[in-house]
Amino acid sequence: MTAYRRLDVTEVGGVTVVRFRDRKIVEDINIQQLGQELFQLVEADNCNRLLLNFSSVEFLSSAALGKLITLDKKMKAHGGALKLSNIRPEIYEVFAITKLNRLFDIQDDEADALAAF
Amino acid sequence: MSTSDANWTWQCDEIIPNDPVIGRRLLDDLLRRLESQHWARRDVFAVHLAVDEALINAIHHGNALDHSKHVRFCCRISPEKVRIEITDEGPGFNPDSVPDPTDPSHLGCPGGRGVMLMRAFMSHVEFPKPGNCVVLERTRRG
Numbered sequence: 001m002t003a004y005r006r007l008d009v010t011e012v013g014g015v016t017v018v019r020f021r022d023r024k025i026v027e028d029i030n031i032q033q034l035g036q037e038l039f040q041l042v043e044a045d046n047c048n049r050l051l052l053n054f055s056s057v058e059f060l061s062s063a064a065l066g067k068l069i070t071l072d073k074k075m076k077a078h079g080g081a082l083k084l085s086n087i088r089p090e091i092y093e094v095f096a097i098t099k100l101n102r103l104f105d106i107q108d109d110e111a112d113a114l115a116a117f
Numbered sequence: 118m119s120t121s122d123a124n125w126t127w128q129c130d131e132i133i134p135n136d137p138v139i140g141r142r143l144l145d146d147l148l149r150r151l152e153s154q155h156w157a158r159r160d161v162f163a164v165h166l167a168v169d170e171a172l173i174n175a176i177h178h179g180n181a182l183d184h185s186k187h188v189r190f191c192c193r194i195s196p197e198k199v200r201i202e203i204t205d206e207g208p209g210f211n212p213d214s215v216p217d218p219t220d221p222s223h224l225g226c227p228g229g230r231g232v233m234l235m236r237a238f239m240s241h242v243e244f245p246k247p248g249n250c251v252v253l254e255r256t257r258r259g
Contacts, residue, residue, distance in 0.1 A: 061170065065230065090162040098218055
């Protein structure tokens, strides 16, 4: 069983559900570690259905967005599916302004996201 | 934008080492002051996002992660607005030369969104020449 420092990882009906331990995803070192752990889920643990639940996240920087974009590329390269859910309105506005809401499949809540796989 | 057109109730002017941890301490202090004056969550989020992006731009790009360099962080708060000025020791840049990150050919790039987010979340943004300084203002909405 892989241990994660920045993530809480569970399995729900064949979908790997990830929650973030940091309320604010800003520090460079934490973002690097977060990226490594997310990439490991795809590249080492072979998760091909991944849901990122942002319910605990109050803030994230554009550097964190960069990690999500790289994760999306890796997921697509592995033929997997990535979905995001439970994004609070202020953070959703960041996705909308940058048009990343077109790149990612963003669902309102975890139930909707699980049903969409 | 004149700095004398508002009733500033708090201000700081600090020169800090080129270290994001120290920069974020100043940012956290600013955010606490806004929260203590009951600025809306949306306003505080906007200031957090824009100033964090500006600090990282100054430290990573302007000062090229050079620990011998410094960043100047000036901030003023009035009941109606907050004004932040961040200056690095780099040669400056032309903000209009940054590619549009929403262009389909750039949408998948992991970086390049900081300037767009500053402009989207603040009421007024300017980069006085030579471009090694950014002035950010947010008028209180909540």
